[in-house]
Amino acid sequence: MTSSSETVSFGYEQVSPEEKTRRVGSVFSSVARKYDIMNDAMSGGMHRLWKDRFVRRLKPRRGEHILDMAGGTGDIAFRIAERGAQVTVSDINPDMLGVGMERAEKRGIHGLIWSEQNAETLTFDDAAFDGYTIAFGIRNVTRIDKALAEAFRVLKPGGRFFCLEFSTTEWPGFKDVYDAYSHHLVPRIGQAIAGDADSYRYLIESIRKFPTMPEFRAMIETAGFRHTRVEPIMGGLVAIHSGWKVS
Template sequence: MSNNQVSDSNVDSSETGQTSSTPNSPDSNQTHFGFKQVDKAEKASMVAGVFHSVAAKYDIMNDLMSMGVHRIWKRFTIDCSGVRAGHKVLDLAGGTGDLAAKFSKLVGENGQVVLADINNAMLQVGREKLRNKGIVGNLEYVQANAEMLPFPDNHFDVITIAFGLRNVTDKDKALASMYRVLKPGGRLLVLEFSKPQNEMLTKAYDLYSFHLLPKMGQLVANDSESYQYLAESIRMHPDQETLKGMMETAGFEQTSFHNLTGGIVALHRGFKF
């Protein structure tokens, strides 16, 4: 997960369902860090701290926290990607490279996959993991800020960002940047925690994420605060319809979303034409 994206979940509005361009903070220099209000300049380093702390145990915690279901969510994302041999794919906030590993096989030797993350610790864990699996050749690693992607215009056929957008300081800016580097005909896939669609599920999910999750983080990664932040940042992220609207504002067309596991996670898809 990227940290710069991580940097701060842009003073947004997600809470209220407004778009991120409408800050709801009383001070425009302030932003959310979970439920806390912090200085914008501070948040990037705070989020970076979270991901530095969890990088080593990131995969095992993902499996534990989601009971393995995150693998199914990621498979669904890949199924929706329409990736073919020869495609150029950007896996943004790619973390430990789950999506990039699969894309590398799908695009073949004539294709290219760029695993980008703002957090160097995450990128290193991802690089080591994929190299140990023998996934090399068509895969590049780039430390990049989602808000200012260091790639030419109209460059990628597919961009994915899985569990990374909520950590981005200025989501609108990041979406605009993704739109710029996407080829016409290309698509963006945003896999992110979202709003459960059932009252009972919401209650159970709150109980799990605010009480159980930090304890699991303490036990496994010796870090409860990072997982407390995770739970809080999920609540601050825009809901399904809001994010869809933000994508449309950025220029994406034929936008849609699929709720997964009752809306705990949603996959948003948008095309550039």
């Protein structure tokens, strides 16, 4: 028998860590080709503004090497590369990476490094990167604490961690509207556009199971980061979390 201490959440279900990794992989393989179209449909295009803001906060500079984790389709990496930084795009899912490489080729974006990686067990050297980004990916990691520890390990002293993730909006009234929209309409949109309601049902449930903004900030600090900060967007519907490796 598997004890409760050996299970993790997959949406509203509790499953073994191995089962979650496998099922998350299936979700993203299923939605890879329609992932960016669905992001536009679900957010009304606002995800583009959130990502722009995220990269502005990162302030990438020419000569820096940034690791964009769970960055498969390239949305964050393309923005960082425009600022002149070298970007390694990593994702556990080869289908997502394949979509990103195709998009980069079509846009004429060259010089990106593409690497299939598990966020919990990165193969990169210690102190290899000036920055680590992860956008809308940390909640799908099986063991978030291990991913944060790895982020800390691969950053240089003085390096920075930036995470863009859904959270729980604190705006009165809006929370109820968003809950109804996400639980009832998003799976239907997923079925209509991507032919996959179940994957989008999981993605919404994973948002509900993700730690609150203060809880996640505490996890980042536990991993060793200092000068941590949380910047809520739309009352916390989305949040930018950041921290620094000071030594």
